[in-house]
Amino acid sequence: MSDNLNTQESPPEIQFAGVNRWLKENLFSSTGSSILTFLSVGVIIGLFRSIIGFFISPEREWTAITYNLRLYMVQAYPESDFIRVWITIGLVLGLLGLTWGFNSVSEKVSLKSTSTTFMKVFSSIFFLILIAPSTVVIDKVEGTEAEVLQQSLRFYLLGIFGILLLSSYFIRTRLAKQEMAKDYLNILYVGLLVVALWLIKVPTVTFDSSNVRLDPDPYMSLATSTKIPWTFLYVLLVATFFIGKYLSSKNIKSVKRILPASWLLTPLVVVTWIYRKPDFTMTQIATLDLPIIIGFSLIGYLVINFLNSEKLVQYQRFFVYGSLLIALVVFSLPVVRQLKLPLFMLWILISIAPTIANSKESARNLFIVWTVSIAILILLMRGGASESLIVVPGSSIYGGFALTWVIAFFGIAISFPFGVILALGRTSTFPIIRIICTALIELVRSVPFITWLFFGSVMLTFFLPSGVEFDEVVRAVVVTSIFSAAYLAENVRGGLQSISKGQFEAADAVGLSTLQRISLIVMPQALRAVIPPIVSQVISLFKDTSLVAIVGLFDLLYIGSKVIPNQSQGANFLGTIQENILFCAIFYWLFTYSFARRSMKIEKRLGLGER
Amino acid sequence: MSIIQSIDVKKWYGDFQALKGITMDIGEGEVLVICGPSGSGKSTFIRCINRLEQHQDGQIIVDGIELTNDLKNIEAIRSEVGMVFQSFNLFPHLTVLQNITLAPIWVRKKSKADAEEKAMELLERVGIPEQAEKFPGQLSGGQQQRVAIARALAMEPKIMLFDEPTSALDPEMIKEVLDVMKELAQSGMTMIVVTHEMGFAKEVADRVMLFDEGQLVEENTPDEFFNNPKSDRTKLFLSQIL
Ligand SMILES: Nc1ncnc2c1ncn2[C@@H]1O[C@H](COP(=O)(O)OP(=O)(O)OP(=O)(O)O)[C@@H](O)[C@H]1O
Numbered sequence: 043m044s045d046n047l048n049t050q051e052s053p054p055e056i057q058f059a060g061v062n063r064w065l066k067e068n069l070f071s072s073t074g075s076s077i078l079t080f081l082s083v084g085v086i087i088g089l090f091r092s093i094i095g096f097f098i099s100p101e102r103e104w105t106a107i108t109y110n111l112r113l114y115m116v117q118a119y120p121e122s123d124f125i126r127v128w129i130t131i132g133l134v135l136g137l138l139g140l141t142w143g144f145n146s147v148s149e150k151v152s153l154k155s156t157s158t159t160f161m162k163v164f165s166s167i168f169f170l171i172l173i174a175p176s177t178v179v180i181d182k183v184e185g186t187e188a189e190v191l192q193q194s195l196r197f198y199l200l201g202i203f204g205i206l207l208l209s210s211y212f213i214r215t216r217l218a219k220q221e222m223a224k225d226y227l228n229i230l231y232v233g234l235l236v237v238a239l240w241l242i243k244v245p246t247v248t249f250d251s252s253n254v255r256l257d258p259d260p261y262m263s264l265a266t267s268t269k270i271p272w273t274f275l276y277v278l279l280v281a282t283f284f285i286g287k288y289l290s291s292k293n294i295k296s297v298k299r300i301l302p303a304s305w306l307l308t309p310l311v312v313v314t315w316i317y318r319k320p321d322f323t324m325t326q327i328a329t330l331d332l333p334i335i336i337g338f339s340l341i342g343y344l345v346i347n348f349l350n351s352e353k354l355v356q357y358q359r360f361f362v363y364g365s366l367l368i369a370l371v372v373f374s375l376p377v378v379r380q381l382k383l384p385l386f387m388l389w390i391l392i393s394i395a396p397t398i399a400n401s402k403e404s405a406r407n408l409f410i411v412w413t414v415s416i417a418i419l420i421l422l423m424r425g426g427a428s429e430s431l432i433v434v435p436g437s438s439i440y441g442g443f444a445l446t447w448v449i450a451f452f453g454i455a456i457s458f459p460f461g462v463i464l465a466l467g468r469t470s471t472f473p474i475i476r477i478i479c480t481a482l483i484e485l486v487r488s489v490p491f492i493t494w495l496f497f498g499s500v501m502l503t504f505f506l507p508s509g510v511e512f513d514e515v516v517r518a519v520v521v522t523s524i525f526s527a528a529y530l531a532e533n534v535r536g537g538l539q540s541i542s543k544g545q546f547e548a549a550d551a552v553g554l555s556t557l558q559r560i561s562l563i564v565m566p567q568a569l570r571a572v573i574p575p576i577v578s579q580v581i582s583l584f585k586d587t588s589l590v591a592i593v594g595l596f597d598l599l600y601i602g603s604k605v606i607p608n609q610s611q612g613a614n615f616l617g618t619i620q621e622n623i624l625f626c627a628i629f630y631w632l633f634t635y636s637f638a639r640r641s642m643k644i645e646k647r648l649g650l651g652e653r
Numbered sequence: 654m655s656i657i658q659s660i661d662v663k664k665w666y667g668d669f670q671a672l673k674g675i676t677m678d679i680g681e682g683e684v685l686v687i688c689g690p691s692g693s694g695k696s697t698f699i700r701c702i703n704r705l706e707q708h709q710d711g712q713i714i715v716d717g718i719e720l721t722n723d724l725k726n727i728e729a730i731r732s733e734v735g736m737v738f739q740s741f742n743l744f745p746h747l748t749v750l751q752n753i754t755l756a757p758i759w760v761r762k763k764s765k766a767d768a769e770e771k772a773m774e775l776l777e778r779v780g781i782p783e784q785a786e787k788f789p790g791q792l793s794g795g796q797q798q799r800v801a802i803a804r805a806l807a808m809e810p811k812i813m814l815f816d817e818p819t820s821a822l823d824p825e826m827i828k829e830v831l832d833v834m835k836e837l838a839q840s841g842m843t844m845i846v847v848t849h850e851m852g853f854a855k856e857v858a859d860r861v862m863l864f865d866e867g868q869l870v871e872e873n874t875p876d877e878f879f880n881n882p883k884s885d886r887t888k889l890f891l892s893q894i895l
């Protein structure tokens with residue numbers, strides 16, 4: 043009897059209600075709802091037919107997209123340097139694979155749910171093929187029609203998807219109990235995507251030896267027509283996945299630190315490697331940069347190990363102000379650039395070292411982080427200051443999606459810390475800080491983004507000391523980050539307000555310092571509370587990058603709406619604006635939607651603590 | 654040897670005087686229960702002891718350090734004084750274990766392993782070692798309050814302050830929290846407890862005090878306090894709550 047207390051009943055299983063019952067309860071519960079159901083199904087089918095018809099009509103020049111994919115992605119980037127792009131993408135994918143494999147969890151998914159997903163996808167495609175129109179009206183006045191889908195092709199496609207549908211149904215019923223590792227399933231998904239790239243054929247613009255366009259355009263698989271080594275990249279991803287898995291099974295601790303650090307470095311590598319081909323000599327590095335790196339590394343070692351000592355720590359605030367003063371003075375002196383920024387970093391190090399380096403291990407870690415970041419900073423400055431050997435016609439090598447993502451990524455990455463600081467400043471108890479932050483936020487928010495873009499591109503030069511010139515793209519990134527930081531600050535402030543006074547008191551009562559209270563207790567909760575508005579902000583920032591066309595940059599949308607529809611040399615794509623705009627819309631959608639999906643998952647996972 | 658000295662402490666909220674000169678001495682290992690009607694300044698007073706509130710006049714000396722605006726003193730005192738709140742105030746985004754180890758790691762600079770070992774000991778002591786990996790929101794009120802006690806104890810404080818630790822709890826949970834507090838009192842901890850649990854006061858308190866309108870009206874041994882109070886105010890108060 044006493045066992046009764048310990049026996050746990052399992053929760054009742056939710057019974058599958060059955061399709062009939064579902065239909066009856068949801069769609070045909072009364073005469074009125076049945077009529078509504080029939081009507082709306084009719085309308086939806088009609089809508090689908092016209093949309094599909096629009097896409098596959100012979101009037102559409104989809105070759106405008108396939109021919110110009112490179113323009114869309116990198117605009118005028120020289121073909122001879124493409125290998126740099128591929129190597130960079132390969133590096134990023136390799137890192138992704140490593141991280142994925144290293145963190146892979148042995149989570150399993152049942153074949154039942156997987157095959158249900160497949161069934162849904164296949165049956166939707168099956169249905170779409172079934173209702174696709176065979177002819178479309180080309181001339182409304184004369185009523186001429188063109189055949190877009192031959193019956194034989196339709197049956198062929200229906201057959202393929204019918205078989206796929208049946209086999210997933212078979213798996214669902216027969217192998218429902220089986221399980222599959224989630225990671226392998228994801229590899230399979232990506233693999234299917236690559237296979238689809240080989241199977242799906244699109245018309246491609248080709249020229250014969252005398253430079254005359256072939257007519258009709260030959261069909262080529264997406265994988266070959268885009269000239270991107272998709273398959274190779276896929277293999278790379280899978281290979282690094284397994285390497286990562288192997289490393290994690292060996293339980294090598296250092297990988298845990300190297301991976302996040304590499305991710306932090308990736309954007310810098312991408313920018314220096316793809317966007318620049320810096321012209322410098324090794325002697326410059328050996329004679330000037332290396333000594334500076336070693337010097338700062340040594341100073342950092344002293345700061346980390348001795349500032350912490352009982353005797354010195356009470357004078358810490360003098361060191362902090364002193365080093366800031368030195369940094370400011372040196373900044374205004376005409377010395378080598380390589381000395382200026384590291385001094386500011388040293389100031390930050392002096393401010394944080396006693397708090398962070400509280401044990402032998404963390405002191406060592408901080409020293410490593412310090413040395414590596416100083417080295418990277420100085421080498422980046424060396425690379426950034428030298429001429430780029432990549433030559434392109436026109437003003438800027440940034441264009442197309444390569445420009446869009448740079449502005450979006452760096453805009454978000456810079457605006458995030460900045461916005462958090464502004465939000466903290468606005469809620470600060472120091473009146474001066476509060477007033478400055480409030481004024482900044484309100485000023486930035488009250489002027490349209492486009493105005494700020496113009497300001498950045500036209501007027502910024504007047505406010506900067508003479509001789510300081512920024513690339514147009516850098517200005518766009520700066521303006522975007524400042525603008526988005528102001529909005530972010532307001533979102534974060536909303537989160538800050540949602541935190542109860544009790545949390546602050548509890549943090550104080552256990553003896554946390556102000557900085558610790560903010561970073562360990564307040565911010566994590568505040569940010570969690572405002573994930574949804576921050577996600578929508580990131581999404582709108584991504585889309586708003588299209589506004590930079592106004593200051594003369596060639597972003598994805600500008601290329602689609604203005605450049606390609608005016609193309610008449612090589613292939614003639616005059617007036618193909620519909621196709622290009624549609625392509626841009628789908629492209630933006632793919633990115634924003636997958637981002638939204640991703641963040642929903644993160645939100646769910648973080649929500650665990652809020653229950 | 655007194656560990657907390659309060660000399661004529663006064664405190665105003667705007668024009669309203671919440672503390673009208675509180676003078677008391679608390680010895681090491683002493684368990685002091687403060688009771689009194691709502692709004693009498695009990696919370697205000699014990700919150701002054703770890704400087705969650707600032708007193709404007711008088712002196713508070715904790716473990717030989719006087720409470721002033723000096724940040725160093727405040728931080729030193731806060732790590733010596735643990736506090737348990739009526740509304741628990743656990744950190745909802747951290748697990749139970751992280752709640753307890755946070756301050757030892759960041760303030761006491763302990764290593765993670767040491768802090769976790771100590772935390773598990775404390776969870777054992779308050780009777781819920783099996784909840785270590787859960788989040789506060791997944792625990793009952795009584796369990797949360799016991800975690801809050803463990804969190805305060807993890808800093809190895811010399812003094813524990815309790816501000817109505819059981820008044821947000823259902824009756825059956827009150828006992829489990831009071832048991833932990835009794836055990837703590839017997840182990841020799843210096844405790845100041847604001848509570849209306851008179852059973853607890855009778856059983857473990859060394860002294861009982863009555864606050865009214867910002868003043869200390871009666872200070873007595875539990876026996877005398879309940880059976881033979883000095884002031885009429887105490888008699889009235891006791892007749893209302895017993
Ligand atoms: N932040 C504040 N601002 C203004 N007045 C306050 C503030 N906090 C407390 N008071 C006032 O000070 C007086 C004492 O409050 P305190 O919280 O110390 O009472 P208490 O004895 O703890 O009462 P309870 O038993 O209801 O918790 C009350 O009259 C209250 O209204």
Ligand SMILES: [Mg+2]
Binds near residue numbers: 695696
């Ligand atoms: Mg109170």
